[in-house]
Amino acid sequence: MSAYAPIAAIATAPGRGGIGVVRISGADLSGLVRRLFQRELTPRHAHFLPFKSAAGELLDEGIALYFRAPHSYTGEDVLELQGHGGPAVLRRILDNCLAAGRDLGLRLAEPGEFTRRAFLNDRMDLAQAEAVADLIEASSVAAARGAMASLSGEFSARVNDLSDRIIHLRMLVEATLDFPEEEIDFLEKYQARPTLDALTADLSTLIAQARQGVILREGLHVVLAGQPNVGKSSLLNALAGDDVAIVTPIAGTTRDKVVQEIHIDGVPLHIVDTAGLRETEDTVESIGIARTWQEIERADVILHLQDATQPGDELDAQITARLPARTPVLKVFNKVDLLPAPFTASPGELGISAKRGAGLDGLRAELLRIAGWNPGGESPWLARERHLHALQDAAEHLDLAAQHASQDDRVLDLFAEELRLAHDSLSGITGKFTSDDLLGEIFSSFCIGK
Structure with missing residues (x-):
């Protein structure tokens, strides 16, 4: 399967809709355009045309848009056919395109392949x-x-601004390494320490914003x-504003997670x-309790609910002792x-x-506070866990570089290596230095046609 062969897919979500889109991308689609429509298409113009099979059967009619490389989503030639949004209609249009481009190597696109080509181009x-x-999945x-x-x-x-500043500092260090007699004066001459301190401070701010972006994207797992x-x-019903869970006076009503x-x-x-x-000796309830502890282990925040009308007993103490120490716990x-x-609440407690x-x-505000969410410092962009890890790795290397800079012997080659x-x-975030395995993992999570 050639990575450079033209690709095609239905680009709209499965199901019925007013409009459906079939998208094709490839190095040169001019020949395929002529086969499909027996005419040229003016790039970046909407053409209302009949969509016909090779035998002349009318499949649909709609809008054809042709984008010539590099002025397209993928950076290749892109053809988009906008027809009626019925699954059967779109499938016939797609099959007709694949048949017309078979000798050109046209094949079905893999998940995320259009966007992957946009990245590679x-x-x-x-x-x-x-x-x-993330935009498609935003909730x-x-x-x-x-x-x-x-x-x-x-x-x-x-990220690129920080990278450029590190590159500039690396350039000065590398140049100094070629002239060993100047190493002692390098840190003072080029103000390396203030530069490094400023980089570290700006990176810390970016890490804090990235944490906000991760929360905004991933959400919190609250048990x-x-x-x-x-x-x-x-x-749960009160927070959801709906009766999503069954409530009865009978103990053990909830047998499984909701x-x-x-x-x-x-x-x-x-x-x-x-x-x-x-x-409990109830087999079904025992399974539910085991699953409760599994959810507790996965939690980002645990709300330990207790009955305010009943004094704390030994079972509540046992539950508290078993909760994972690494996870924030709020007694409610x-x-x-x-x-x-x-009700008078002690620190770490809340009455509701x-x-x-x-x-x-107050509970909603406390949940966000425990999670580290800061509405006043909300990140304007989303971030992923891999972005946060990369930023934290960069911060650790800058910290090691600062340690080398503060040593009496001033080992500039180690200083330069930590900067590198x-x-x-940082470059791994934007993909300048990224393994093929990581790219495959990222784009495989996309929907087909995007």
């Missing part, structure tokens, strides 16, 4: 290419806005845990209601509306009434 960098998928207005900012290159520009009948399902996505300030939260934690006391006096809605705004490694880490 320098139409966008890797961070922008990933933003295409909130804030996420869509952040994905669009990434696609427009805001994040890449920040509701506690004994039976403390109000976990009621809280997951609901909600948004707070545009941030997606995956709220997981779980089976109540207790000793439910049913405060049933108390004879106002899931039934009455009291305290829920920091630059490589």
